[in-house]
Amino acid sequence: MVYGAGLRLDKFLWFARLAPSRSLAQDLCESRRLRIDGRVVERASALVRAGAVLSWPRGDQVIVVRVEGLPDRRGPYVEARAYYTDLTAGSGALNADAATSSQDALLPEAFALA
Known part of the structure; x- marks a missing residue:
């Protein structure tokens, strides 16, 4: 169980x-495809806290990330990447070298940027 400040x-x-x-984040939350710690999310106003594990399907893969911290603002990708850890099995988790070249690798297919 995760306690503390939420966003x-x-x-x-x-x-x-x-x-x-x-x-698009609200649409994903309300699609019932996203889970927080295994529980289905039905609304965008659900609180997420540091330590929570988020998962959602993307094609034939399931994306899994652990929340490491709560950002105060939307900053550059390199800064934002520090707020979660990619736990997706077999994806060769994003590292600092690949982060800038594949910044939308974790997005659901429908949300991937062209």
Whole structure:
């Protein structure tokens, strides 16, 4: 169980650059495809806290990230990347060298930037 300060899930996804816009983050939250610690999320206003594990499907893969901290704003990708850890199995987790070249690798296919 995770305790402490929280942030709206849609804001976290947008601030951490896991979604390209806040409205797409809200759509993902309300699609019932996203889970926090294994529980299905039904609304964008659900709170996420440091230590929580988020998961959602992307194609035939499931993206899994652990929240490491809560950002105060939407900053550059390199800064935002510090707020979560990629736990996706077999993805060769993003590292600092690949982070800038594949910044939308964790986005659901429908949200991937062209």
